[in-house]
Amino acid sequence: MQPNAQMEKRSAALLSISAACTMTALKLAVALSTGSLGILSDAIHSGVDLLASALTFVSVRISDRPADANHPYGHARFENVSAFIETFLMVASAIWITTDACRRIFFHPIQIRYSFWPLLVLAVSVCVDLWRSHQMHTVAQRHGSAALEADALHFRTDIWATAAVFLGLIASWISSSQLGRRFHLGWLHYADPVAAILVSGIIVYLSWKIAHRAIYVLTDAVPRETLASVLREVRTTKGVLGVDQLRMRRSGTRYFADLTLSMPRQLTFQRSEQLVAEATRAVHRVVPETDVVIHTVPRSTSAESIFDKVRAVASRNNVMLHDVSVQSFEGGLHVEQHIEVPETMPLRQAHEFVRGIEDQIRVELPQVESVLTHIESEPATIEKPVALAQDEHMEAELRASAATLPEVIDIHEVLVGRVGENISLSCHCTLPDDLPMQRVHIIITALEDRFKLRCPEVDRVLIHPEPATDNHHG
Secondary structure (H helix, E strand, O other), X not given: OOHHHXXXXXXXXXXXXXXXXXXXXXXXXXXXXXOOHHHHHXXXXXXXXXXXXXXXXXXXXXXXXXXXXXXXXXXXXHHHHHHHHHHHHHHHHHHHXXXXXXXXXXXXXXXXXXXXXXXXXXXXXXXXXXXXXXXXXXXHHHHOOHHHHHHHHHXXXXXXXXXXXXXXXXXXXXXXXXXXXXXXXXXXXXXXXXXXXXXXXHHHHHHHHHHHHHHHHXXXXXXXXXXXXXXXXXXOOOOOOEEEEEEEEEEOOEEEEEEEEEEEOOOOHHHHHXXXXXXXXXXXXXXXXXXXXXXXXXXXOOOOOHHHHXXXXXXXXXXXXXXXXXXXXXXXXXXXXXXXXXXXXXXXXXXXXXXXXXXXXXXXXXXXXXXXXXXXXXXXXXXXXXXXXXXXXXXXXXXXXXXXXXXXXXXXXXXXEEEOOEEEXXXXXXXXXXOOHHXXXXXXXXXXXXHHHHOOOOOEEEEEEEEHHHOOOO
């Protein structure tokens, strides 16, 4: 939380303490001087306000602390705990006030000493409560403070409680005046303890509202509308198959969301990361600044081809796969594939590893009757080729081979090197832009084969196809 926000919350809490302290002292003095239970109940109510404000101040200071090892979600919920504790103080005062009011009504009536000062104090109390309720509510809404909001709600109901005491005091005064005796209004003498009971009822109602809000947050309850909106927004993320789980909780002004998303299993890690970022932005569109943690689960889709399923098995085993072919023969499928394993892996271990992959392919694709794997070694060292003197001869032979293929427009960037006893050649081959990749592969393979017939000493040939529009060597 920003320092300015912390200072504003603490200042509001300190102002509340000062106001509560002043009004409690004034009401208590007037209640003792007049004997009014209504004013005494209001004074006790203000005393509870004082304790609650002090508790709010402490809770605000604690809730502003950053997250630590023992509180990974921060300390913001201490405000909700504070608000919950406040309700017990309020209910206790309501019980005491109601008990004393019933005692005065049924057993020990007390004569109230009337004067102008009690009415003035009550009027000032209403003005103070109006001011501090507005201040607390504004700060609470701005910074999402549960403790300050509880105080603001508390002070708003104080106004009605004080008004009830005010009317009860006037009614009680009327009962003992000449007007009351003339019109037989002696029963209004009970208006003061009745007003006290009314204040108790307001206190209990207020306590329930504060407790309900605190319990709602402390039990990790989140509005259904918020959850539904987050689900709807995340499901619209292109590439996300589904939301398996969504959990949200709130601590202070901040939400925390944990999601489990189903994604196509053929996605790369980089693409999965992009989808996670998009899903996070979807959550933020509903609830800004939410702390989002997303777990992804790979899922197969109905759009997967046989080749996708074979590659998925290889990906699950973290191996490189290429040159996959599938043949249909007499109602069954036959799969051929090339798999790369570490060059230092022993043959027996490599064979067992590949056989396990073949078994998984048969489980994944029951219609596959046989799988044949060409095992290749995966290089783990960086090659350092040495240029050969006869590279011009090999380049000439390569160009002669290319001349036998009418689609080949140009051959350039020919590199010839030796790695140990092995000779390798690489080049760029220009072809028409609109040539289908299937035909491109056939031409490149034919060029490699024809060149090796001319130069059988070359062990490896790598030809990179280029579209004519990208070729500046023609």
